[in-house]
Amino acid sequence: MKLRMFLCAALVLGVAPCVAAQRDTLRIGTPRDSVRIGAPADSGRARRDSVRIRIPGDVRPLDTTPWIPGPGNEPLADSIFDAPGTRELVNRVIRSGSTVPAALDDYRADMRAAIYLSLASDTTDAAELPVTVDEVAGAVRWNESGAVEQTISGHRIKLLAPTPYTIGSLLEAPWIIPHLYGNTITVFSLAAAPNARAPRAQAIHPFSFRGIDFYHYETGDTVRVTTQEGRLTLVPVHVRPRGDALERAGTHRVVAGTFFVDVDRAAIARARFGFVESSGRFVVTETGLFFELESALVEGQYWLPVRQRREIQIGSPLLGGTAAVRLVTVLSGFDLNTGWKPEASGSRLVWRLEDGAFAGWRGVGDETDATDVADFADLRAQVRPPESTRGVQAALRYEQSGHLFRYNRVEGPFLGLGTVITPGDPERRDWNVYAHAGYAFAEGVPRGELSFRWHPGQGTVPLGPRYSAVVGGYRRLRDMTSFRPPLQWELGYALTAALAGYDVRDYYDALGAEAFATRRRDRWTARLGGRWERHDSVTLNTDSYVFGTAGEFPSVAAAEPGTHAAAEAMLRYARGTGSFGVGSGVIAQLTADQGFGDFGITRAQALLSVRLPSKYVTAIGRADAGTIAGRAPAQFLYRFGGIEGLRGYERNEFGGTTAALGRARLLLHLPPYSSEPLFRAGVFLFPPLRPAFVLSGDAGWSTINDESAPALAKLGARETDGWLTSYGAGLSLFEDAVSIEYVWPGDGGKGRWYTGFVAYF
The missing domain is CATH 2.40.160.50 (membrane protein fhac: a member of the omp85/tpsb transporter family)
Structure with missing residues (x-):
């Protein structure tokens, strides 16, 4: 009961306003690793096409007319492109897609969206926990002037605990990204300015004339997709910022991710990327702005969004995990060139609630398990810029809240330091070394761990590493809970002990080493390995909490000292x-x-x-x-x-x-x-x-x-x-x-x- 109370109070009343204060978030959408081109909006996830080939040096009969940027027509450095064919393809897209197609004046589309505030605990075995869920129905209009009008005709909610607001009720401006044509990626703030126009954040578009000065381009395996419009050839282009691009961009942002290019039309069909964040050696709270955009080929001519996912993540041991604000939007029923003219320039969100807006919809929150903060594990590694592409870099970071602070009747207050050592180059971050050490002040005992982690592909594979392994040594305070719940929030338990004087778990001391290998595939996780530990009993060392003498600090049940070595296996579907x-x-x-x-x-x-x-x-x-x-x-x-x-x-x-x-x-x-x-x-x-x-x-x-x-x-x-x-x-x-x-x-x-x-x- 108390755990739930602190969870709701800390997240709903604490995280939500914190996130609302950063409402100039950004995002673009597509689902995990699927390619869904021209599929109906409610058709579910499509599979990757069966044909994949490595793009050759001259990708198709591409336009070979050279295009050289810069006032003096200086030759491009070889480090910009991984192959001549990549250069030619990028140049074609820049010339073709830097402006909105002339024949596209405006469009209207039906909209349905789910908006989440979720928490992914750093000590849980389950998926993230949605704290609030909003679902909205309505429509989106866009005009060639750049105006966007997003109308909400229906709004319904589900809450983990009753609160006077949700992320959905706080929205004041459109969140849809109308297309990926043009020279900049424009993302509207979620809060409107006093003049009711939505402020905008702009990033340098990798496929703009200016983008060549900031990015490195590398092509991947070609994907061929059969749609109602025929057979399409999509080439993924992996984009990374070069050198000091973040500093040179000024007030604009730079991105890292993958853009799928329609070779025949030289247009972007799909995008998945994050905004590059400033690096630092002292990092307690990390933010991530991530985007996915799936488009459909409308009337065989225009790539327009059919599903978007826009997400800001705030991860910190101060939260006990990662909080995410996520907007997943589906557009369908496009009407083109309707003649719509906005009443005023700019973009706006209009609330016009009507009865029957949710006719035919499923229950609220029925699809909360379809997305997770771990979907962007690969992008999280990419958006951290390297201090150097050679050697390694170290930063002060924590993997769990308990490594920074915890409180219980055995240790009393525990404070620690944590650090992560990683390769400098984001493309080669297949391993890291994590260490933390701290001191239990009431018990007078130091505890911590040192581990080496191997996770191939974390920087390049969507959904994060499929394989991982860890080898390390530690001294931990374990609790004797037998049937442990799959959803845990250890920071909540520490706050309950420190602020409410409630700690009834029994503990023992474990000094040992472990080695484990993990395999993840879709919803399945398998783990195999072993450990060696020296167990010892612990005792009650404090009966105090912040406000006095604790009423719920019983004596600690004695553990049996001895050596425990074991081979362990686990299989989980979640x-x-x-x-x-x-x-x-x-x-x-x-x-x-x-x-x-x-x-x-x-x-x-x-x-x-x-x-x-x-x-x-x-x-x-x-x-x-x-x-x-x-x-x-x-x-x-x-x-x-x-x-x-x-x-x-x-x-x-x-x-x-x-x-x-x-x-x-x-x-x-x-x-x-x-x-x-x-x-x-x-x-x-x-x-x-x-x-x-x-x-x-x-x-x-x-x-x-x-x-x-x-x-x-x-x-x-x-x-x-x-x-x-x-x-x-x-x-x-x-x-x-x-x-x-x-x-x-x-x-x-x-x-x-x-x-x-x-x-x-």
Whole structure:
């Protein structure tokens, strides 16, 4: 409950205004690694075409007329292009696409968009967590003068916790990028100026006359695509800034990414890139501005956007991960040259809400699992400019919030320093060395780690590295949580301990080394490796928190000292955040390890976490099971009870070497069923109530082998002696963000009330 409260308070009330203050964000869209050309807007993701060839030195019969920039017609340096054919292709696009086609005067298109504020925790095994979800319906108009009018006719929302605003309600200006013709990439600010015109940020277009002075160009494998317009040949051109391009650009931005060029029309069909950020050796908070743009060939002549994704990412250990503001927009039903003339110059966002705008749409947030901050892992490596293309560079960075700061009753306040060493050239950042070291002030113990990571292709492969490996040594404070939730936010737990005096987890000290290899493919992740650790027990070292003496700092259960060595394996399927969140999600995971040394145990564990929302009924469930063969030390035993499962019983009352725990929650939604805000006042709104009658149930079972029974008794836990159950009923509001429930233990004992934010799974 408290974890959910701090999560919502920190993200919704903290991150949202922070992001809103940076509303001059930028972006352009396309989906992950697909090429969708001329497909209907609702046709789903298309696959890459089957034919791919390496582009030769003279790409097709290209225009071979040389084009030399500069007042003195100086020859171009060979470092600008990777091949003569690349130079010829880029020159053709520059001449052809530097202006909007003369026959295109204006267009109108239907619009549907989803707008997210999401958090990707740095300590979670699940996908990012959407905090707010807005969906809007409407239309977009564009005119050759550059004017854009974006009309919103429908707006509905889903919230992790009730708040008086969302990212969608804060928008004041158009976010669509109308095309990729011209000499600059123009991106509208998300906030309007006092004169109601949207301020604009401009980047130097790589395929403009000026772009040659700033970028390096390299072609990739040709993609051939069959569409309604016939067979098209697309050539990806990888663009990187050269030398001091960032400094020479002045007030303009420079980009790094990939542009797909239609060879026949010498026009850009698709773009995926980020805006290059200034580098620094002291980096606590990193921002990223990323863009994807998918276009369709409209009437066989004009490449116009059909799907855009515009995203700003703010990553920091101060947030405990990465916060993302994401706008995914789909355009369809283009009408060209309608004769539309804007009432005034510039661009504007018009709110004109109408009934029936969402007819035929699916539920709000049903597709929150389709995008993730990790989609831009490759671009994050590219947009960090090198201090030097040779050697390595080091910067002060943190991979987890706990490496900078954490607070618990064992360590008290922990403060640390972290650094990352990477190759200077962004194209060769296939490895890095990460180190952090800190000190636990109440415990008087130093902890940290040093690791080498190998991740081939991170700087060039969309969706990040498919393979990765890590080798390192560490000293960590581990907790004994048995059935760990797939969605975790460790910074929230540290703040709960420091600010609310609540820390009930048991801990032990682990000094060791590890080596693991990981393979990712789509939603699947496999991990294989091993570790060696020296375990030792820890004790309660502080009973204080910021506001006095903590009421929820119990003594720490003793761990058994000894040496643990093990081979470990994990297989996980993840779509969304599982049972916790606002959208749909499924997470299934299997883990197993074989121990050696002092603890020669064999363990296997399984997890299934599911959330299935709909307009009238939402089903939520989680099941955990595990077994241990051999004499298990206290730190490896399964424990549950209370908020850990089996509500209605005491915390960690039950345990054993074999255990199973199931939790289910059924929401029967009550009228009114609408997801539209109840009323609005400027950027503020009152969220829909979304009331629901709640039915919940838990079931748990555990047993202990004879060798491990003394360790369980030492922890103060016991076997369940068969299946135990608890069940509850109540009322929830705001999409199950808050609830009031009464829970009964199945053995007939006295029940108890649970009221407040829901943190059930």
